[in-house]
Amino acid sequence: MALNILVAVKRVPAPGAKIVLTEDAQRIDTKHLGFTVSPHEECAVEEAVQLTGQHGGESTVLTLGPEVAEEQLRTAISMGINHGVLVATDDEEWDAIATAAALTDAITTLEAERGAFDLILFGNESADAGNYQVGVRVAHALDRPVVSGIKDIEVTGDGVTMKRAVDDGFEVMQLPLPAVAAVKEGINLPRYPAMRGRLIAKKAQIRHITPEQRQGGLSRVRLRHPQQDQTETQILGTGAEAAPAVARIFEEVGLL
Amino acid sequence: MTTVLTYVERDGDTLAKPSRETLTFARSLAEAHGWGLDAALVGDPTEGSLADLRAQGVATVHALVHDHLDDDAAPAAVAEALVQLHTQLGPGVLVGPGTDHGAEVMAHVGARTDLPLAANCTTAAPADGGGWDLTRVRWGGVLLEDAHLEADVALLTAAPHQTAAQSAGAPGAAELSTFKPELDDALHVTRVKERATRGGGISLATAPVVISGGRGVGSAEGFGILEELAELLGGAVGCSRVATNNGWRSHNDQVGQTGTRVAPDLYVACGISGATQHWVGCMSSKKILAINTDAEAPMVTRADYAVLGDLHELLPALVEEVKARRGVG
Numbered sequence: 001m002a003l004n005i006l007v008a009v010k011r012v013p014a015p016g017a018k019i020v021l022t023e024d025a026q027r028i029d030t031k032h033l034g035f036t037v038s039p040h041e042e043c044a045v046e047e048a049v050q051l052t053g054q055h056g057g058e059s060t061v062l063t064l065g066p067e068v069a070e071e072q073l074r075t076a077i078s079m080g081i082n083h084g085v086l087v088a089t090d091d092e093e094w095d096a097i098a099t100a101a102a103l104t105d106a107i108t109t110l111e112a113e114r115g116a117f118d119l120i121l122f123g124n125e126s127a128d129a130g131n132y133q134v135g136v137r138v139a140h141a142l143d144r145p146v147v148s149g150i151k152d153i154e155v156t157g158d159g160v161t162m163k164r165a166v167d168d169g170f171e172v173m174q175l176p177l178p179a180v181a182a183v184k185e186g187i188n189l190p191r192y193p194a195m196r197g198r199l200i201a202k203k204a205q206i207r208h209i210t211p212e213q214r215q216g217g218l219s220r221v222r223l224r225h226p227q228q229d230q231t232e233t234q235i236l237g238t239g240a241e242a243a244p245a246v247a248r249i250f251e252e253v254g255l256l
Numbered sequence: 257m258t259t260v261l262t263y264v265e266r267d268g269d270t271l272a273k274p275s276r277e278t279l280t281f282a283r284s285l286a287e288a289h290g291w292g293l294d295a296a297l298v299g300d301p302t303e304g305s306l307a308d309l310r311a312q313g314v315a316t317v318h319a320l321v322h323d324h325l326d327d328d329a330a331p332a333a334v335a336e337a338l339v340q341l342h343t344q345l346g347p348g349v350l351v352g353p354g355t356d357h358g359a360e361v362m363a364h365v366g367a368r369t370d371l372p373l374a375a376n377c378t379t380a381a382p383a384d385g386g387g388w389d390l391t392r393v394r395w396g397g398v399l400l401e402d403a404h405l406e407a408d409v410a411l412l413t414a415a416p417h418q419t420a421a422q423s424a425g426a427p428g429a430a431e432l433s434t435f436k437p438e439l440d441d442a443l444h445v446t447r448v449k450e451r452a453t454r455g456g457g458i459s460l461a462t463a464p465v466v467i468s469g470g471r472g473v474g475s476a477e478g479f480g481i482l483e484e485l486a487e488l489l490g491g492a493v494g495c496s497r498v499a500t501n502n503g504w505r506s507h508n509d510q511v512g513q514t515g516t517r518v519a520p521d522l523y524v525a526c527g528i529s530g531a532t533q534h535w536v537g538c539m540s541s542k543k544i545l546a547i548n549t550d551a552e553a554p555m556v557t558r559a560d561y562a563v564l565g566d567l568h569e570l571l572p573a574l575v576e577e578v579k580a581r582r583g584v585g
Binding site: 015016017018019021028039040095096097100124125127128129130131132133135136137139140141145146147148149151163164165166167168169170171172173174175176184185186189216217218219220221222223224225226231233234235236237238239240241242243244246247249250251253254255256 | 406
């Protein structure tokens, strides 16, 4: 059965070892940073490409963000996604309720035009905001079953088998289609886009949808760094001769 | 009286550690305002978990009882049960642990009530002029966000590893009360149908020591010596995102923002530079030892201890040293 799959992604900064805040403490200073798709969502994109590769069908990538988030849609298209849709906002962050409401409206619009999505994939949580809820809210608004923490998806006949990673293994769920899943990194290894994919992505038409902003109820006052204990690093040595000193640390923490 | 209702999970006979942390978080909110502290859990609580609930100062324990509320329950069904219980108790606070399961259940609570949910909070208090002032973690804990939640009812999850679980000054009655929700059949569609357990070995999340490897390990085979050391010390092997992306280790072993967040007594980072993605997964460890050739690597400058050398030279010597001290081999 050919599948119609939607993947929702978010543009986020790609920080290195340190995060610097702007002077007004409202956001991360991105002057010297690149942007990327949240890691779980990059895997959701790869999963959609693999599933439509196996079963046939089409895939669409959707994001809510500023105009420049087209970059992340084109990255997804270069990996093999067929269509890109931008729900265009100003550059402000929308909270989970506002984001979910706008995505639900956009999905309803797209489905009225091209038919229902069999599968809608989200990342388990975004790297920056970490709200852990947008996919569940959208699924609830669309009245579709949803599972989170998914590390394996197999479409079988008119249903789908999903596996959720837990501490000591996997939980297996069987859902009817259409369904929604919030996936986690580890479900696959995302491909590096090939030259052909990048050429297709460069020329791809991106559909723009203008959303209405619902007031969600959670608003930022300021961002700040947690207080860090300034620990002086104690150097135990430079090679094999440090082994006894390391073993003494093992003793101190009660391992030996 | 306002009640702080806390959703808790069992781990075998006792309460799971993140749930005890969440109760301590919830109790500090309740005590500051003279509110009651209740807990809700799926199915009948065991003796061990009741003891934990008493120690945490819980007044009433609500057992959510229904044919489909068991270890395999659908998060949506648990959420609907919590919503019904919370409605009966009256407005207040509903807080769950910021674990994978807790976050999923509370997301369903948010969706079903159409109320805002603040994930991974470290503090919360009623705001002057209505709503709630709170602090939550972002970027897996490397940043804090002071935020305002505009709602009568506060839906929260408590950030894992941020509040140490502490017993209450006076134990609670933990009086048992059964709550039987009415659940629509459609809620059970996402029940767990079967389980596949990995079996054996010490779980990464609860190991007392984690020996973790990154780019510096160089290959899948290079992890052999980390395995040997971890086994000798009764710990688990972890890895960085580089190691999983190179196919050296399974993603189940990945420590970091998109992997497992660990808080062992000792975290040993072998050949890991310490990007934000990795750091937030290990920063709650009691002590951190970095083994790295680069003295400027963030993992080295943030660690408690460091060996500035090649892990391939140190680890074999360390394995021999540990064996000698143990009187093995």
